[in-house]
Amino acid sequence: MKLFPIRGGIHPAYRKQATAEKAIVALLPLPARLYLPLQQHMGAAAEALVQPGDRVKKGQLLGRGVGPVSAAVHAPTSGRIAQVAELTAPHPSGLPQLTIVLEPDGQDEWAELAPPIADPFAADPKAIKERVAQAGIVGMGGATFPSSVKLDLGTRLKLEILLLNGAECEPYLTCDDRVMREHPSEVIDGARIMAHALGAPRIVIAIERNKPQALDAMRLAASAFPAIEVVDVPVQYPMGSERHLTQAITGQETPARKLTADLGVVVHNVATARAVHHAVRFGRPLLSRVVTVSGGAVKEPKNVEAPLGTPVADLIDFCGGLSETPKRLVSGGPMMGQPLPSSEVPVVKGTSGILALTTAEANERPTQPCIRCGTCVTICPCGLVPVEMAAHIRKDDLDGAAAWGVMDCVSCGSCSYICPSYIPLVHYFNYAKGRITAQDRERRKQDEVKRLAEARAARLEKQAQAKREAAARKAQAESPAP
Amino acid sequence: MRLIIDKSGPFTHAPVSVQRIMATVILALVPATLFNIGLFGWPALFLFVVTVGSCVAVEAACLMLAKRPVKPVLTDNSAILTGWLYAMSLPPWAPWWTGTLGAVFAIALAKHVFGGLGQNVFNPAMVARVALLVSFPVQMTLFVAPHPIFGAGSPGFVESLAITFGPGATDAVSAASALGYVKNELARGIPVADTLKQLSREALDPGLRHLPDLMDLAIGFKAGSLGETSALLVLLGGLFILARGIISWHIPVAVLGSLFLFGTVFHAIDPTRYAPGYFHILSGAAILGAFFIATDYVTSPVSKSGQLVFGAGIGALTWLIRTYAGYPEGMAFAVLLMNALAPIIDQHFKPRAFGRTRKGDPLPIAKGEP
Known part of the structure; x- marks a missing residue:
């Protein structure tokens, strides 16, 4: 089958070998x-x-x-x-x-299930x-x-x-x-x-x-x-x-x-x-669902078929526990996954992985000034200019960021990953997207309120008009004929 | 276990850093620098050390004045690189204060006044070069013929100290850079073609040989600043940072391509007035400028299309200045002029966003079968 190239993108360290050969x-x-x-x-x-x-x-x-x-x-x-x-x-x-x-x-007793579709x-x-x-x-x-x-x-x-x-x-x-x-x-x-x-x-x-x-x-x-x-x-x-x-x-x-x-x-x-x-x-x-439990801080990384609702702590214990306190605990992959506040939260339907990442793996460093190297522009799979979007967001110029296309960003994290200055670009974009969406919602709400208010005013005016006309007609009818 | 959540992902990061980028560029400059220091002897080494040292010192002073942390910024290697590039644009026997004064222009005025790393509009090394060139034209154009470091007739260590830190090299065997020579001869009414012929005739006769031939232009046995000589080694360094992904091909190719194109076309029109394209490429700071100066991240556009426009502009302006203006070399001016345009170029040459037309509207849905 003929494939078509996609623009940009990155080749992160995949680190799949820890669990790739581990049966579920x-x-x-x-x-x-x-x-x-x-x-x-x-x-x-x-x-x-x-x-x-x-x-x-x-x-x-x-x-x-x-x-x-x-x-x-x-x-x-x-x-x-x-x-x-x-x-x-x-x-x-x-x-x-x-x-x-x-x-x-402990009985694991089944309820009556819907019949199979033959x-x-x-x-x-x-x-x-x-x-x-x-x-x-x-x-x-x-x-x-x-x-x-x-x-x-x-x-x-x-x-x-x-x-x-x-x-x-x-x-x-x-x-x-x-x-x-x-x-x-x-x-x-x-x-x-x-x-x-x-x-x-x-x-x-x-x-x-x-x-x-x-x-x-x-x-x-x-x-x-x-x-x-x-x-x-x-x-x-x-x-x-x-x-x-x-x-x-x-x-x-x-x-x-x-x-x-x-x-x-x-x-x-x-x-x-x-x-x-x-x-x-x-x-x-x-x-x-099958959850990949991995990361350098997990003693025995595994692919686990875990019941929904399993606490992350139990899942990690099942994988031999932690060898050190992780720098980050992530639900999903390291690129787009969500950081977890603690291990006291459950596995849910979207939990593809639980990663306990060490400091070395997370490789977080203090942010340095942007040197405009343009790598983020080269690798953006959405054809955006992260450096400009971030500059606008930093000034809280959300309209400017929107004009540079921040709402088209899919938050894939490639730009943050590659940035030599360790600028948390996606963090900026997520913030801007949230704010812009909230503003739009607020604007729509205001427009709707305005529309309703105007409709009400028009309705009241119409009623008043009708009353006046009726009164006028009545007055005309009652007035004695000349 | 409770963890602090202070940012969204990704929670993995490429093993890159500003420091490393700067260090790689510096590494790429090492061969050409060593060669040229060898070629011009102790004075070149002294000037080089003074210049780079001054840049680092001025950077530290600026940071202290601004009450910003000194160590993390100083270790980003950017001041060293600026100093290095500036040193390579100096005549090797120039007095020490050209390095120090240039450092003040480059680091204090061109960089920190604008807000430090990443904020400057103009390339700091080129600001320093141009500022000193227009202020001290004599010292900044006093080129000497090669004096290999341990060669016979070359100044010794102590003598060299006097050249760099003392009254200067008044009795040095001075020589014009090739660009300057062609320009001077043209001003005297001698056509460019004859000058070039003269250059190659002299090359065949070692007795007359005080001017470079083309091979020498490329390899570097010629008069000129530290970075102008040895186009080949500079090119090698440029290809190294290209291969390492520090720069992309767009700016160097556009700079050299447009310079070559202008040179070739006008040479074809009137060979008596215009030097050929290859001469423009091999002489002066063309290669250094195309690979190391014009590609400065901070002062060049971020998009590839913008970089092509930017590079082509530098090539064209360099040719224009070399050909018509008062200075034999125009690279520094051309870079500064295009630096000023970079923000505008960035506004107008954006990549096309996914799912949108160049104008920014959503793509139409293609009719027919997917």
Whole structure:
């Protein structure tokens, strides 16, 4: 297959060797408590259906998705609900979030699950989307967008390709690599079901060339299906970015503010495909995920199939504990992952990795003045000029930063990574994006208030006018004829 | 375990630093510098040490005056590099105070007045060179023929101290740089072509040989400043930093390309008035300027397209100044003029953003099958 080059990008130290050859192991025994936040996804938080003291079974619905973009939360094992309370979220803010606390009873007793969809390829695409929604599946590459919503794009747009993202371009992470090596048939089957739901005739599975075993395994599993093509893509960060992977495969750039789906391409992660396979073929909701536990401070790095809600501390203990206090504890990859405030937060649906990074690995240094070397401009995969955007943001000139395109930034972190002056560029951009979004929201709100106020004034004026006219008519009618 | 969260990712970083970049550039200059110090003897060494030392001292003084931490800035190697480049633009037997005064211009006026590293509009080394050239034209253009460091007839250590720190080298065998020679001869009414012929005739006759031939221009056995001589070694250093990814090809190629183009085209039109393109490339500070001066990060545009425009402008201006203006060498002026334009170039030559047209509108969605 002909590939197309993507602009810029970097080649960070991948450091995948620590876990690449470690087969997925289930986390056993189960943690004493599982912490299940009601918001593990983009969109509205789920609504709790259980109360403290309730007995629940494995796979039972604990939280119902609310509104068009939301996701359900299930019990990863059987047990007793200990608490439904505001607890620290696995988020850099460290703010509390409504969380269901489950005490496993050790029975691991299944609830009655939805029946398998016997022949998904004969089923109505709607039934598959519904099943995926019921199963609480979200994008497992880290974006955590509800998958059922993304599977619905076929009703609005004509889709050509389901692009399965197995690039795994983040350093350290090997969870997708292992899933593809160990469960290729499940991934392929899930992908075929998703393509059917989307109405996409072709499936392209893109895997970076540094995963030859995964490529072999997936090619073998896909060989029976002519509609599936397994493609090895160059090792280049951020190849796994939805827009950039689409460009590498189709040669087309997704226009600004549009979706890849507007080009006929829908991108899903390989682990998401596996979850869809489980939901459709076995009626099993999303209860666990493979997490790469790595970093120089972890004694025995592993790929762990961990129940959702597992405290990070338990996960690290399962991997032999820490050899030193890490400089950073990160959820996800080191490039785009979130820093964690403590190990007292749970694994959620989007947790692809837990990295305990040493000072040497993080390689943080004091920021020096920008020398305008222009490397950030050369490597920006979005064609932006980070040096200018940062200069405007530093002066709090958000309009200036927006004019230089800060809202087009995907926060891939390449510029921060490469900066010889160690300027936290992405930190600046995230700040600016947040502020600009808030300002826009505020502006829209003000416009709306103004519109409503004007509409009210117009309505009142109309009423007054009508009253005056009525009074005038009345007066005219009552006045004696001359 | 609780961790402080003070920034967003990435939480890994390329093993790079400002210090290392500066050190690599300095390393690239070492061969040419050693060669030229060898060529011009002790006075060149003294001047070089004084110049670099003065730059570091002025940097430290400025930081202390501004009450900023001295050590972390001083160790970024940028003052050493500025001093080094400035030293390479000096006549090797120039008196010590040209180095020291230049350091004040370069570091205090051109750099710290603007806010220090990364804030200066103009290339500090070139500001110093131009300021001294217009103020002290005699000392700044007193070029000597090569006097190899241990060669017969070369000044000894003590004698050299007198040249650099004393009354100066009044009795030194002076010689014009090739550019200056061609210009002088032209002013006397001798066509450029004849001068060049004269240059190569002399090259064949060692007895007459006090002016460089083309081979000498390239290798460096000729009069000139420390960095002008030995185009080959400077080029080697330039290719080294290019290979190490410190600079990209855009600025050097644009500078040399446009200089060569102007030279060649005008030489074809009138060979009696205009020197050929290769002569422009090999003489003066063309190579040093293209690889080491014009590529200064702070004072050049950040985008590749902007760098091409910037470089082409320097090449064109250098040719213009060398050909029509009062000074035989125009590289320093050309660089400063284009430095002033760099911010405007940056405004107008941006890369095209992903998913957008050059004008910044979202791309249209292509019709047909993806």
